[in-house]
Amino acid sequence: xxxxxxxxxxxxxxxxxxxxxxxxxxxxxxxxxxxxxxxxxxxxxxxxxxxxxxxxxxxxxxxxxxxxxxxxxxxxxxxxxxxxxxxxxxxxxxxxxxxxxxxxxxxxxxxxxxxxxxxxxxxxxxxxxx
Amino acid sequence: xxxxxxxxxxxxxxxxxxxxxxxxxxxxxxxxxxxxxxxxxxxxxxxxxxxxxxxxxxxxxxxxxxxxxxxxxxxxxxxxxxxxxxxxxxxxxxxxxxxxxxxxxxxxxxxxxxxxxxxxxxxxxxxxxx
Numbered sequence: 001x002x003x004x005x006x007x008x009x010x011x012x013x014x015x016x017x018x019x020x021x022x023x024x025x026x027x028x029x030x031x032x033x034x035x036x037x038x039x040x041x042x043x044x045x046x047x048x049x050x051x052x053x054x055x056x057x058x059x060x061x062x063x064x065x066x067x068x069x070x071x072x073x074x075x076x077x078x079x080x081x082x083x084x085x086x087x088x089x090x091x092x093x094x095x096x097x098x099x100x101x102x103x104x105x106x107x108x109x110x111x112x113x114x115x116x117x118x119x120x121x122x123x124x125x126x127x128x129x130x
Numbered sequence: 131x132x133x134x135x136x137x138x139x140x141x142x143x144x145x146x147x148x149x150x151x152x153x154x155x156x157x158x159x160x161x162x163x164x165x166x167x168x169x170x171x172x173x174x175x176x177x178x179x180x181x182x183x184x185x186x187x188x189x190x191x192x193x194x195x196x197x198x199x200x201x202x203x204x205x206x207x208x209x210x211x212x213x214x215x216x217x218x219x220x221x222x223x224x225x226x227x228x229x230x231x232x233x234x235x236x237x238x239x240x241x242x243x244x245x246x247x248x249x250x251x252x253x254x255x256x257x258x259x260x
Contacts, residue, residue, distance in 0.1 A: 015247045024176040046154040117145045
C-alpha cells in the first residue's frame with residue numbers, strides 16, 4: 001500500500017471492500033461510450049432506518065445531464081423498498097459542488113464537523129428523509 | 131480532511147462510517163485500565179456466505195494475552211450464527227505480525243496482490259472457513 005510522507009498508509013476513498021460487499025446496493029450507469037457514472041451505497045446493517053451513500057462519480061461529459069439526480073433517485077427507491085427512511089452522506093467542506101448538489105436533492109447540510117473522521121479531518125454531513 | 135502531498139485527501143483506515151454502520155458486528159474488549167482491544171467486522175450484505183474483518187486493534191500491554199484470538203473467535207461465532215461460512219481480511223505485505231497472526235488463526239494467506247485497492251497498492255488477502 002502506498003504511504004504518505006509520515007509513513008502512514010494512504011487508503012483510497014473507495015477500497016475494493018465497498019465493491020465486494022455493497023455491490024447489490026450500488027448502481028452503474030452506462031452511456032454510449034461506456035461507464036457514464038456510478039453510485040456506491042449501503043443499507044446500514046446497524047441502523048435499520050438509514051441508508052448511506054458513500055461515493056458517487058459522474059463522467060465529466062455527463063455532468064449536466066441529470067445523471068447524478070437519476071442515480072440518487074434510484075438509490076432512494078431501493079432504500080425505500082427496504083424500509084429505510086433516512087439517507088445520509090458526507091463531503092469535504094471545500095467541495096462546494098457536492099454541497100450545492102446535495103441541497104438541490106433535498107438534503108440538509110451541516111456546518112463542517114471538526115474531527116469527524118479523526119484528528120485533522122473536517123466533513124460536512126448531509127441527511128434527507130425519503 | 132487532511133491532504134497528502136499531492137493534494138489528495140487522506141482517508142483514515144477507520145472512518146466513522148464503519149462505527150456508525152457496523153457496530154452491531156463489531157467487538158470491544160475492556161480491561162482494568164479501559165479499552166484493551168477492538169474488532170470491526172461486517173457480515174457482507176452482497177455475499178451471503180462471507181464475513182469480513184476490517185480492522186483489529188489490541189493495546190500493546192495486552193498483546194501476549196490471547197485477546198486477538200478471543201476477538202476473532204467471538205467474531206467467528208457471530209458470523210456462524212448468521213449462516214456465514216467464510217471469513218476474509220487483508221493486510222499490507224510489510225505487516226509480518228498480522229500475516230503470522232492470521233496463519234496461526236487458520237487463515238490461508240495469498241501472495242501480495244498488486245493493485246488490490248487501485249494503482250500503487252498491494253495487499254495480502256486472508257481467507258478461512260468457519
